[in-house]
Amino acid sequence: MTVDVLYFAWLRERIGQPSERVETEAATVRELVAELAARDAWHAAAFADMTAVRCAVDQELADLDAPLAGAREVAFFPPMTGG
Amino acid sequence: MTVDVLYFAWLRERIGQPSERVETEAATVRELVAELAARDAWHAAAFADMTAVRCAVDQELADLDAPLAGAREVAFFPPMTGG
Amino acid sequence: MVARVQAAPFDLAAELAGFGAGAGAQVTFTGIVRDDSGRMAALEIEHYPGMTEAALTAHGLEAARRFGLIDWRIVHRHGRLEVGAQIMMVATAARHRRAAFEAADYLMDWLKSRAPFWKREIGHDGSAHWVEAKASDEAALDRW
């Protein structure tokens, strides 16, 4: 399936782009992260410490074990600091 | 000693005046209340239920056993309902 | 660091102009005349001139010490206030949100049960009766 992957804050900076379109058969967010981290050193650095990474699937907060079936947009970002 | 006694809210209405100047030898607020309540039916009605009466001595909240020595102004009123 | 008692309406925006410079968090509370019964036309608020502003000021200063406020403001109206009118406001400013929230909450609990104001409900039919203090308002202050 085709998924738009979005990056925010320092993940965006580390990876060097705000988004990319990926072809994946990953069943969960965790499997998608493994695929992305294997791409290059920048992706690997961004996903090196997953305790510092949060995720949203189709704009809803999700955890690493969330299923990806049917997802169109997956976003990765650091813990939020609004307000 | 001479004390200005002030009444607020329904105590003022029951007693029929906002303040009066009294001569008293009362040592505490409680003794002053006893003297005032003995004056007439209106005062007696105002002080009939002391659980519903609050007091300030020289503009500081005080309880019935507060001493009156040196006091110039004593106020009686119902529980406060500001805000 | 201002406490005022006045008959006139207040303007929240004007009260906050220049308020709390250097703060990271500002909280305001505004109390409004509410008609629960459908029969009320207005509130009449009586206070204890002389005692009121001094008590509000002393208590604002105490809250500032206790919660480390950078600034605070209390404005309370008296006289006749129609349904929908503002009754009073509290504003607090602190470095962090927790202190600003707690100080405003505390000041309100104090105002409700220890500040010398009394409210009378005026009905559309001209009736008037004094609002009784709520045990819950007295109890609220025990939280602090």
Place this chain on the structure above:
Amino acid sequence: MVARVQAAPFDLAAELAGFGAGAGAQVTFTGIVRDDSGRMAALEIEHYPGMTEAALTAHGLEAARRFGLIDWRIVHRHGRLEVGAQIMMVATAARHRRAAFEAADYLMDWLKSRAPFWKREIGHDGSAHWVEAKASDEAALDRW
């Protein structure tokens, strides 16, 4: 019942015009850019367009149900905000003060740790670093 994300400043008085008709209690919280180190010139706030307003709206509605709010409003800015500038505001209106206070406090705890905003501190020297989330902000949400 409005949530907005915008670069422009907001005017608290304008936001409160007509807000919360019928309420007895209004609470506002305003967050302001604070320089703790003496070296900060501004904050830069990034957000997740598309997700942000939807998440704010969904959460405002949830708070309204949970606390019985008559009205609520959330405005959050993004982009570069100088020290002293407003970052965001929350306003809540309810019949009684407890609900208005608690809902505002709850919405702030949620915004701090669950709304998709990220802050970067910009120094006078042009340096930039991302503000790390505080464990205390995550923990604050557990109170509810």
